[in-house]
Amino acid sequence: MSVYRTKLAGLCRLIIITWCKNLLVNGLSVSVQATNGSENHQCKVELKPWYFWRKQGSKQFIVDGRAVDVVWDLKAAKFNGETEPQSDFYVAIVCEEEVVLLVGDLKKDAYRKTGCRPALIEPILVSRKEHVFGKKRFTTRVRFIEKGKFHGISIEFINGGSSGGDIIGGRSDSQLEIKVDGKLAILVKHLQWKFRGNESIHVNKTTRVDVYWDVHDWLFGSGPRQGLFIFRLVSASPSLLLTQEEENYGSGLENDNSGGSSSFSLFLHAWKEE
Numbered sequence: 001m002s003v004y005r006t007k008l009a010g011l012c013r014l015i016i017i018t019w020c021k022n023l024l025v026n027g028l029s030v031s032v033q034a035t036n037g038s039e040n041h042q043c044k045v046e047l048k049p050w051y052f053w054r055k056q057g058s059k060q061f062i063v064d065g066r067a068v069d070v071v072w073d074l075k076a077a078k079f080n081g082e083t084e085p086q087s088d089f090y091v092a093i094v095c096e097e098e099v100v101l102l103v104g105d106l107k108k109d110a111y112r113k114t115g116c117r118p119a120l121i122e123p124i125l126v127s128r129k130e131h132v133f134g135k136k137r138f139t140t141r142v143r144f145i146e147k148g149k150f151h152g153i154s155i156e157f158i159n160g161g162s163s164g165g166d167i168i169g170g171r172s173d174s175q176l177e178i179k180v181d182g183k184l185a186i187l188v189k190h191l192q193w194k195f196r197g198n199e200s201i202h203v204n205k206t207t208r209v210d211v212y213w214d215v216h217d218w219l220f221g222s223g224p225r226q227g228l229f230i231f232r233l234v235s236a237s238p239s240l241l242l243t244q245e246e247e248n249y250g251s252g253l254e255n256d257n258s259g260g261s262s263s264f265s266l267f268l269h270a271w272k273e274e
Contacts, residue, residue, distance in 0.1 A: 001130075006123035008032060008093070008100050009066040014126070015093060015101050016040075019084040026079070030070050030093065032063055043070045069094040071114055073106060129267040138270040144207055144233045146264075151203055154179040155229060155270060157218060160192075174219065178211060178229075186211060195219055200234065208234045218272050231266040 001018045008015065013033040020027040026047040031040045043059045055075040060067055070093055077089035090104035098119040102110055111118070125146055132138045138155045160173035176188040185201045188194050198212040215227040 002103075002128050003126045004101055004123040005126050006100050006119065007121050008068065008095050009063045011035065011064070015123070017091065017101075017103060021083040026083070028072065028074075028091065030091070032061075032068060032093075035064065041068070045070075045072065047074060063095070066095060069114070071110070073109060073113070125264060127265045127267065129269070131269045131271060133271045133273055135273055138268070140266075140268060142231065142266050144203060144209060144231070144264055144266075152179075152181050153231070153266075153268070154182070155227075155268075157191075157215070157227075157272065176213065176215065178213075188213070191215065192219055210234050225272045227270040227272065229266075229268040229270060231268070233264045 001016060004015045004017070005012060006015060007013070015033070016029075016031040018027075018029040018031070020029070028045040028047065030043045032042075034040050041061050041063050043061055045057075045059070047055055055077070056073045058069055058071040060069045062068070070091065072089075072091045074085065074089045074091075077085035078087045080086045085104070087105050090102060090106040090110040092099050092110045092114055093101040094114050094116050097116045099111065099114060099116050100119045101123050102118075104110070128142065130140055132140060136157050136159075140153050141150045142153060143150050154177075156177045156179075158175040158177065160175070173189065174191040176186070176191050177184060178186040180201065180203050185203075186199050188197065195216045195218070196214045198210060200208060200210050202208050210230075210232045212230040212232070213227065217225040218227050
């Protein structure tokens with residue numbers, strides 16, 4: 001799930017793009033933040049293998065009296081085993097003859113299909129949420145800076161030795177390793193006492209990230225167990241953090257109700273399977 005902030009139907013809003021997957025269906029959901037506490041406006045698309053035509057199309061809904069179109073082309077999308085397509089696709093959100101949000105790499109195709117111009121305000125990626133599954137090791141890729149390089153994140157749970165009567169099912173001195181681009185960034189020893197915590201790391205010379213973890217359920221739960229990890233961009237070089245909010249200082253984005261800051265956060269839900 002990726003959350004963007006942009007201007008749509010006259011107001012600054014959040015647009016949420018969600019991809020999901022099960023044995024039979026790849027699903028896409030687009031949700032637009034509503035006003036006055038009403039329910040969000042939502043468009044859902046199910047991509048079933050035997051429904052080729054649904055992999056390309058459009059849907060329309062009304063936001064505050066204005067038509068919003070969701071236009072997609074996923075017929076050649078390459079998923080490469082992931083829930084979200086990796087290439088050869090686009091999903092465009094169009095309002096008042098502007099493409100207010102465009103995801104995917106087939107940008108020229110999207111503008112040609114919609115016949116609409118790019119929005120004057122470029123959307124800001126606010127946060128991203130992922131669910132990953134594994135036994136001991138969990139991996140993902142993330143860009144902390146829009147249009148920056150991808151960083152590989154690896155999280156590994158290391159069981160401690162047996163201590164017979166230990167309060168954690170006979171396991172003591174479990175450890176947690178968090179690596180960024182293959183290099184050890186955080187090592188948490190005695191995890192049974194430090195199952196919640198946070199540290200600040202540098203993913204490169206100019207970018208600092210705060211990391212928070214909560215793996216209580218890994219140690220004390222039963223069945224499928226979830227650990228939560230949050231990676232929050234704290235600072236980067238001024239040139240990297242220059243956003244469209246600053247370039248379009250008259251847009252009013254900074255006054256939106258969704259939090260104000262353009263700092264990016266990754267929420268990683270790591271489900272531990274036996």
